[in-house]
Amino acid sequence: MSDLKRALGEAVEAAFAGLGLPAELGRVTASDRPDLADFQCNGALPAAKRAGKNPREIATAVAERLKDDPRLASVEIAGPGFINLRVADHTLTVRAGVIAADDRAGAEKLASPRRVLVDYGGPNVAKPMHVGHLRASIIGESVKRLYRFRGDQVLGDAHFGDWGYQMGLLIGAVMDEDAEIGGLVERLNAEDAPLSGPIPEPFQRVSLEDLDRLYPLSAARGKDDPAYRDRARKLTADLQAKKAGCYLLWRRFREVTHIALERDFHALGVDFDLWKGESDVDGLIAPMIADLDAKHLLIDDQGARIIRVARPEDKKELPPLLVVSSEGSAMYGTTDLATILDRQQSFDPQLVIYCVDQRQADHFEIVFRAAYLAGYAKEGQLEHIGFGTMNGPDGKPFKTREGGVLKLNDLIEMARAKARDRLHEAGLGEAFDEAEFEDVAGKVAVAALKFADLSNFRGTSYVFDLDRFTSFEGRTGPYLLYQAVRVKSLLRRATEEGAAAGPVTIAEPAERDLVLTLDAFETALAEAYDKKAPNAVAEHAYRLSQAFSRFYAACPILSAEPAVRSSRLTLAGAALKQLELALDVLGIAVPERM
Ligand code: ARG
Numbered sequence: 316m317s318d319l320k321r322a323l324g325e326a327v328e329a330a331f332a333g334l335g336l337p338a339e340l341g342r343v344t345a346s347d348r349p350d351l352a353d354f355q356c357n358g359a360l361p362a363a364k365r366a367g368k369n370p371r372e373i374a375t376a377v378a379e380r381l382k383d384d385p386r387l388a389s390v391e392i393a394g395p396g397f398i399n400l401r402v403a404d405h406t407l408t409v410r411a412g413v414i415a416a417d418d419r420a421g422a423e424k425l426a427s428p429r430r431v432l433v434d435y436g437g438p439n440v441a442k443p444m445h446v447g448h449l450r451a452s453i454i455g456e457s458v459k460r461l462y463r464f465r466g467d468q469v470l471g472d473a474h475f476g477d478w479g480y481q482m483g484l485l486i487g488a489v490m491d492e493d494a495e496i497g498g499l500v501e502r503l504n505a506e507d508a509p510l511s512g513p514i515p516e517p518f519q520r521v522s523l524e525d526l527d528r529l530y531p532l533s534a535a536r537g538k539d540d541p542a543y544r545d546r547a548r549k550l551t552a553d554l555q556a557k558k559a560g561c562y563l564l565w566r567r568f569r570e571v572t573h574i575a576l577e578r579d580f581h582a583l584g585v586d587f588d589l590w591k592g593e594s595d596v597d598g599l600i601a602p603m604i605a606d607l608d609a610k611h612l613l614i615d616d617q618g619a620r621i622i623r624v625a626r627p628e629d630k631k632e633l634p635p636l637l638v639v640s641s642e643g644s645a646m647y648g649t650t651d652l653a654t655i656l657d658r659q660q661s662f663d664p665q666l667v668i669y670c671v672d673q674r675q676a677d678h679f680e681i682v683f684r685a686a687y688l689a690g691y692a693k694e695g696q697l698e699h700i701g702f703g704t705m706n707g708p709d710g711k712p713f714k715t716r717e718g719g720v721l722k723l724n725d726l727i728e729m730a731r732a733k734a735r736d737r738l739h740e741a742g743l744g745e746a747f748d749e750a751e752f753e754d755v756a757g758k759v760a761v762a763a764l765k766f767a768d769l770s771n772f773r774g775t776s777y778v779f780d781l782d783r784f785t786s787f788e789g790r791t792g793p794y795l796l797y798q799a800v801r802v803k804s805l806l807r808r809a810t811e812e813g814a815a816a817g818p819v820t821i822a823e824p825a826e827r828d829l830v831l832t833l834d835a836f837e838t839a840l841a842e843a844y845d846k847k848a849p850n851a852v853a854e855h856a857y858r859l860s861q862a863f864s865r866f867y868a869a870c871p872i873l874s875a876e877p878a879v880r881s882s883r884l885t886l887a888g889a890a891l892k893q894l895e896l897a898l899d900v901l902g903i904a905v906p907e908r909m
Contacts, residue, residue: 318421318837319410320345320354323386323400327356330380336362336373343400345835352391352399353831359396370396407821407830414833415819415885420893421836424466431467432658433459435670436585438576439476440592441485441526441568444723446713446779447672449583450702453768455670456585456902457849458700462668464900465844470662473576474654475592477569479647481534483551485568486561487543488533489521496521500560508559518567523575526568548642555597555644575724582727584761584902593650596657600645603653604638612688613638624684633677636685651682655691666696668847673701673774700847703776705768713779730760733785734793741787743909755906759785762792762903769901770853790857792903798860799898800909801867802891809873809884816888817881825862825869829886832862836893840900849901856897863890 320343328341340358347355359377363370374396381390381400388403414421435455438444444452459471490497495517503515537544554561569592580586604620607613613620618641625633637646645653658664669679679699686692704712715721734756738744744752767784771777787793809815821830839855842848872883895905 317423319386319402319406319831319834320838323354323402324356326381326384326386327358327377327398327400330377331358331362333380334373334376336366341377345831345838346399348399349828349831351393353402353827354400356398356400357396359398363396374398402831404821404827407827408819410834411819411821411830411886411889414830414893415816415889418892420889420896421833422464422840422896423837428466428468429665430662431462431469431666431668432662432664433462433469433471433668433670434474435459435471435668436473436580436587437476437671438473438572439481440572441477441482441523442530442572443523443527443575444579445720446705446723446726447720448723449726449764450705450768450773451670451672452580452583452585453765453902454700454702454773454849455668457765457769457852457900458668458670458847460900460902461840461843461849461852464896465840470588470664471586472589472591472658473587475590475594476647477565478555478593478597478645478650480537480547480551480644481530482554482565482568483547483549483644484533484537485526485530486550486554486564487547488529489525489564492525492529493517493520496564500564503560503563504553504558506559508563510557510559510562514563514567514570518564521564521567521571523571526571545642548640548644552642552644579723579727582724582757582761583764584904591654591657593647593654596650596653597645599653599656600649603656607638607689610689612685617641622685622688624681624688626684633681633684636681648678648682648685651678652685652689652691655682655686655697659691664696666698667692669697669699671699671701673703675699676701698847700773702773706776706778708778708780710778727760727764730764730781730785731756733781734759734763737785737787737793738909755909758904758906759793759796762796762898764792765901765903766790766792766795766853769849770857772848772850795856795860795894795898795903796905797909798863799891799894799905800907802863802887802894803905804908805867805872805887806884806891809880812873814873814877814880814884816884817878819882819885820878823870825866826883826886829862829866829890832859833889833893836897839897843900852897852900856894856901859890859894859897863887863894866890 324343327343328338331341332338340362341356343354343356345354346352359370359374363373371392374392377398378390378392386403386406387400389401391399393399433455436452438448459469463469490500499515499517537547550561554565612622614623619637620639621635621637623635636648638649640646676699683697687694707713738756744755763784770790784791785793787797821827836855839851843851870883872880875883898905
């Protein structure tokens, strides 16, 4: 059985078609005035305009055709010609029973699933993640889960930045700081040393803190000092040519970074199917360049090789894709292009979604066009979904009080500390042992960060406000967790008292409202899917919690007489199941108790 909105929409569409009017005008939406109706159709207005008739007349004719539909309690015309539908209690009773018995709580599955790859997170090797990676991780994780939940076959790939110029910069910086390492890199570069096997002992002295300290210094120096920059480029080329000194030192960079990345992603409830990096496509680059050459796409440009992608209709000029730098290195876009090939060969995705900061929009447009020109993907198969920034109170991208970028790990720790305070304030978790308390605090922190992010449309920037995000009141992740946990404890108590769930009967307004909200899950999922915008699911989760809360306040459960109690327990169980599914799509896990 489909959701009510669709089922009724089909009936209203048929009524329009039966009157010789365009069927699509029969679309129904949830009512703007729940006090008057459950659903509404505004199609009589455009229909009247086209037919040169009075909209109320058309609405009346449509209503006439619907009035015997047993699913409807009433069909009324309001204002200039809105058609208001009220659903019969019996229809809601049946729908509630279906949702309660369904593992997916009323969510449908796509008729034609696709293979989809989501490229997100995008951490860089040799740099700890900072707040800039937060949104890419949170939104990408949710888009991946959403697509999977709808039925697509989905892979998530972190696409580590580990093969570009920043690697050359760091190799140079480490060599300058530690003469022994510097000498060893040079010696090994000259030798034909093996690339696998143990990393030489002096290289193992390099820590993530060293890299973190050296990276900004060397990046800044590379900007002003051409000789320094040239050397970094040369070292990048040496790394890409797999000279042993550079390569083994780089392996150490990857190793130390990986540990920190795993920790941060794990703390955030983000996990990838593929932990691939730019370096993984290294072997594809030479044959790809030969192929691009054979297709006459490469143009020599002052020693570099580029692909021109500008189109005459472009409003602003798009620069070309830099495929090979004048030092012979593969660039950021080169590895992205080769990755498209790699994914095509290994997974053949029908859609690749790149969840990356909006500021990289041009980069992706350039890469995608090059891929289409080369025939590595079909137009429309590659899509960049950008997002705004998380800002500080000054409205600018979030910085620490000292003006630096905040490390993701520190942010997560801050959120956890705040979550602990909030739990104490609310007198929650007091009976827990330390492990359980910490687990709950971690879940509250993640729910706070993720929900604050995902409840806005991804294109919108938002202000970081940990006090508000972690509150147990209002539109927050912790509020939703608290509601879910409340239902869990209610259901536990029912079991203890021997009260079982049973057939649903809908009678009270708050029960009607709860079923109508449960029914809207599918619409929210479909909208989020089509727009690649999880905020529709976040909004649904919030509305569902509120509808449950009103129901719980208005309709006694455990104290009701047995048939009513069983019905309400079933409703509560359905609400909990759907809320947990929605939160899972957002990447938010619910504790058992709080
Ligand atoms: N590592 C990149 C950065 O931090 C993001 C990678 C995004 N994904 C991609 N396929 N380019 O800017």
